[in-house]
Each structure stands twice: as structure tokens, then as C-alpha cells.
Amino acid sequence: MRETAQAADLLSWYDVHARQMPWRTGPAERAAGARPNPYHVWLSEVMLQQTTVAAVREYFTRFTALWPTVGDLAAEEDARVMGEWAGLGYYARARNLLKCARVVVSDHGGTFPDTREALLKLPGIGPYTAAAIASIAFDRPEVVVDGNVERVMARLHDVHTPLPAAKPELTALAATLTPEDRPGDYAQAVMDLGATICTPRNPACGICPWRAPCAARAAGTAPELPKKTPKKPKPTRQGVAYLALREDGAWLLETRPDKGLLGGMLGWPGSGWAEEVPPHEPPLEADWRDPGGEALHTFTHFHLRLSVRVARVPMGANPRAGAFLPAATFRPSDLPTVMRKAFDLARGAFVDME
Numbered sequence: 001m002r003e004t005a006q007a008a009d010l011l012s013w014y015d016v017h018a019r020q021m022p023w024r025t026g027p028a029e030r031a032a033g034a035r036p037n038p039y040h041v042w043l044s045e046v047m048l049q050q051t052t053v054a055a056v057r058e059y060f061t062r063f064t065a066l067w068p069t070v071g072d073l074a075a076e077e078d079a080r081v082m083g084e085w086a087g088l089g090y091y092a093r094a095r096n097l098l099k100c101a102r103v104v105v106s107d108h109g110g111t112f113p114d115t116r117e118a119l120l121k122l123p124g125i126g127p128y129t130a131a132a133i134a135s136i137a138f139d140r141p142e143v144v145v146d147g148n149v150e151r152v153m154a155r156l157h158d159v160h161t162p163l164p165a166a167k168p169e170l171t172a173l174a175a176t177l178t179p180e181d182r183p184g185d186y187a188q189a190v191m192d193l194g195a196t197i198c199t200p201r202n203p204a205c206g207i208c209p210w211r212a213p214c215a216a217r218a219a220g221t222a223p224e225l226p227k228k229t230p231k232k233p234k235p236t237r238q239g240v241a242y243l244a245l246r247e248d249g250a251w252l253l254e255t256r257p258d259k260g261l262l263g264g265m266l267g268w269p270g271s272g273w274a275e276e277v278p279p280h281e282p283p284l285e286a287d288w289r290d291p292g293g294e295a296l297h298t299f300t301h302f303h304l305r306l307s308v309r310v311a312r313v314p315m316g317a318n319p320r321a322g323a324f325l326p327a328a329t330f331r332p333s334d335l336p337t338v339m340r341k342a343f344d345l346a347r348g349a350f351v352d353m354e
């Protein structure tokens, strides 16, 4: 009973303070009978994995303008979708996004299934995303636990076990609070509480709807929770990218293999990436120059220092890797971030070579 009252307190707070997001059907709209669009919920959840709300807003708005339904997205060419995804990172997600859209169309008639179990069978949908879609789009009382929810639960119950070991305990605690009434709004309310009030550094306990039952507030431990097992420092890898500009303005580019980092994305031919630059050959014979500087980028598991080589090449140039992309079809915005950083370095060098 206490838990039900606690969920109700949070929902009352959410009715007034819900964040407005382009993919969200807010509490007032829901009360008026509007239902969330499962395509929007799914798309936003996939985009939000490891990316901030601020970054996702623009991408979500563009994707839904270009592809208003999951059927429109499923029918699009891979390269176009990968190009629009560029900059969001974690490109395996974009490939799974397309796969999932196509399965929804081919196996489900273009309508998303409405249970966690059925959603879990779709490509690129793991336990968290399945629970989030089932809850937010279909109002199923699933337990939705992201980083925000973990923080709120650790504080509410003053849990000092460090993450990630604390995950099962925090999920069990979250389950005891998930209500049968308005579970979709509730899931979003806990996330909003974590994002706006129960923030990592300075939780605003004074205006929190859960200040009365909160154990960490009473104990004065809120700012130090959740505890985390220290992460190992990331290693640094190095590599070289080759940027060849043909005299007609075409750039030498390659589509990276589907498997592996930046799989399926456009990129500059070059070496592999390792602790030391691996042995390799340039993609063609040319007067390669080192303009100095490095493109620095951090991936999930390592930092990358990518140096570049630049060359102007004649019309007959015959590359061992990649293909020349005409200037009219090359859009730097289609490149993943690290490749765009390399392009920015090289572009300056070509201006100097004029």
C-alpha cells in the first residue's frame, strides 16, 4: 500500500513537471485519450541508448520527418539511413534499427508487437528497451531500469552496494514500486525525476516528491550514491587514415565491413587500429603528406589517435581499397564523427597545398 501511495505521489509530480520531448505523449494528452506512437517510442529508445536527450531531439525530429512510419524507414536504402545516423555513434544500433523496422513490416504487418516478450525477439531490442517500449507505448507494468532509475532507487533505499553488482537489487526494488495504474507514465516519471531532481551531483531533495520516504536523504548519503566499482582506464590505440582527393574533386572512400567498429559506415581507407600503428599499405601510390596533428576520438573501450595522410591524385588513379565518390554525392555529414574529424584535419592541409 505504501508503495502504491509512493507511485501516486510521483505521478502527481509528473502531471505538473513532465519534460516535453518530441517523442513523448505527455500526461495531459494521455489523460485526454491520446496514445503514444509505438514507432516514435521505439525510435527514441534506440537513439537514447548511450546518447543524451539533447543530442537525440534533433535526430529524432529529422528521422520522423524523413520517414513518418516504420514502413517508410524499412523501405529506405541502408546507406541513406546510415548517413542520417552519422554522429549519433554506436553504429551497430543503426544497422539493427533498419533490420528491426524490416522485421516489423515483414512479420508483424508494420505494427509493433505490444508485449515485452514479443518485443525482445526483434533485432536490436534488449531487455531494457523491450521493457521501456512495452511500458511507455503499451502501458504494460514492466520494470524499466536505466541509469537514472538505478540512481533514484539506490538513494531511496540507501543502497551502498556498488554498481554493477547492485543491479539485481536495484531492479528488485524498482519492481516493488512499479504500479498497475499508469505504468507508462510512471516509468517516464522516475526517469524524469532522476534527470531533473535526483541528479548525480546535487540532488534537489528539498523539492523532491519522494523526500519523505527517501532513506539516503535522511542519512545524508544521497550525493555519494550510487557507489560504483572503479572502471579500468581505457587503452589508447593508434592508426592512420588516407585522404586522397582526385583532380575532379572526388574523394577516395570505403564502406567499412558490416561487422566491427563503425560497421557499414563510410570511412577513409587506412591502417587497422592498435597500440602501435599496425603494418599496412596506403590505398594507392601517391605523394602522401603528413599535415601534422591527429584526430582524437574516444570509443566505448578505447581512445583513438588517428593521424592522417593527404594526397592529390590524377584522374587515372587506381586504388587498392575503396572507390572515388564524386564531389556532388559526398556529404561530410554522412561520415561517423572520427572520420569527420580526420576530414577536418585534411581539409586544412589541402587548402595549404593550393
Ligand code: SF4
Residues within 6 Å of the ligand: 152, 155, 156, 197, 198, 199, 203, 204, 205, 206, 208, 209, 210, 211, 212, 214, 215, 216, 217, 222
Ligand atoms: S529525496 Fe533527494 S536523494 Fe532522495 S530521491 Fe529525492 S532527490 Fe533523490
